[in-house]
Amino acid sequence: MSDTATLETTAPQAKVKQITVVQALNAAIDEAMAADEGVILLGEDVAAKQGGGVFKVSSGLSEKYGEHRIRATPISEQAIMGACVGAALAGMRPIAEIMLMNFVTVAMDQIVNHAAKLRFMSGGQTNVPMVIRTTTGVGVGFGGQHSDMLEAWFAHVPGLKIVTPSNAADAKGLMRSAIECNDPVIFIENILCYGLKSDDPGADYRVPLGKAAIAREGSDVTLITYGRTVLDTLEVAETLAGEGVSVEVIDLRTIAPYDEPTVTASVRKTGRAVVLHEAVRSYGTGAEIASRLHESLFNDLKAPVQRIGGAFSAVPMASVLEQAWIPNKDEITAAIRTTLDWKR
């Protein structure tokens, strides 16, 4: 576990500035734009005259770098995506901002058939260094067409990387690495995490893609998750610690390709695993991870790997239904107990 980063990114006693996830993302894009003329951002309402982005991630950047680099677009996701793929072919490092993850579906062809495949189909003659930034989140009543976590769709496509931060420091480090990555990266933000604060990791901070973080060390069971559900998991782990149950929490950070060595090492140690995501449980990324754990650790597992995810229905608008949809802490606790109580 020596080279695995943890959430502790700065010395605890030093008095450091706190930044939110929004500020972290803004800073990473700002630094990348200052460092590389080829970094541009295209998206709806992203420039100052349109309000600096719905969630203010690009706030201040059009004033600083000009509207030719922070380009507000019409509501034309296919053209945003296609133009970014084209600009990447031309040697730039574009960032395509898609206001919400459900709207990415409008541009699926450009992502799946083009961004992901052009390097392979050209026999390595070109590459597509671009970031597709988008955001989503369940719990605020956005309803069926504005709440989905669709990472599994992209994880199923060879040629893409998928990243999602659960805290501000990782947001900064992952964004910087994503922009510098020579392949297309889908960068998923979570609306409910935007206001979260962490210590500012400072300028030019990077978190390597493909590296998970051990968010909490433990010895009885491994909880593997990413994004907002990391927070729920940490709370459950804290509660269970009071009962003497030691939960190790892994924040994947990169969903595809995920950090299999870290995950495998942890589960080999604990012998028990629960995989959790906000996306619907069925056919989710959790199924892939669980299956790989069963393949590699069949004889070491003390219980079958448990999976938790959203309900298999569209995200409902009514608050009671939405709350019933979201994977919750009781479910996490129950899944952990299932692995602990398992009798062969």
Add this chain to the structure above:
Amino acid sequence: MVKTPAAKPERKPPAKSVSAVLPEEGSNHPRPRDPQRHEATQDELLHFYKEMLLIRRFEERAGQLYGLGLIGGFCHLYIGQEAVAVGLQSALTPGRDSVITGYRDHGHMLAYGIDPKVIMAELTGRGAGISRGKGGSMHMFSTEHKFYGGHGIVGAQVPLGAGLAFGHKYTEDGGVCMAYFGDGAANQGQVYESFNMAALWKLPIIFVIENNGYAMGTKVSRSSAETEFYRRGDSFRIPGMQVNGMDVLEVRGAAEAALEYVRGGNGPLLMELKTYRYRGHSMSDPAKYRSREEVQNMKDTSDPIEAAKAELLKMGVTEETLKSIDKDIRKTVSEAADFAETSPEPDPSDLYTDVLVEQY
């Protein structure tokens, strides 16, 4: 406390004519006739006035309920645009002609005579809501009225509208589809695929662009290479009409000319309704992209409800009558709000109903 009333700005008379119709006269393509401002009887105008006022008061109340936390998620108000839905849909027959629109859909439902109670209850996410609380403000349907939503993906309702029109034509039910979308939505690719198909197959559809000047924070001139939206059908030989959407009688008159053309088997027609939204895009909109003066000026000089009111007074309708109408409408809206606040929330088990016709 004594308030001195501020001097009222002079109200401009409603623009007399429809600004433009394409193709120009003399063209040998089929062309809709030049629309005339509808000559309404007093009863008719009173009816339009009531409908517009119902939408306004309903939306004001929805805004309040949102502020109180009784409505969550998104809530896009129609205030300022009332004359569009009322003028157009008063010329349609609910249950025969179909209507489809985007997420700013409360007004279109009210204009189709759908019960305010079940609309408001959907906004508050109650089991008695028209989509059982599952859809919310953006996703409301009344198939009984042939009102097909309520859609959250900008522009996506336009191809759906083409399909509804295909249905009208295929079954020869005499219906026409009215597919509404915004100036911002007009920049989505799928809109143009639908234009082409609808024109190629002569589908009975009226594409309605509600040009309210903005798409969220983006002014039309910043997003659109062709800002005269009624010309957007040109390359598909779809005739266009530009209409003053702040005058319910202009809108109604234009609707009649458009329907005549489309019902005549000539294929689709595109209407651009020039209108304005007074409120923010959704409920959380700091509105930094436009000035207060701009908004105030529209309210003062172009309000569709005030204009109808002035015309009614001129026709001899008394202030008392108008006051009692307002009172009745406030009562209707209060009842809807009470219903929406007090009716029960859905049962959590509803999460797994309606996913399929069958069950998993």
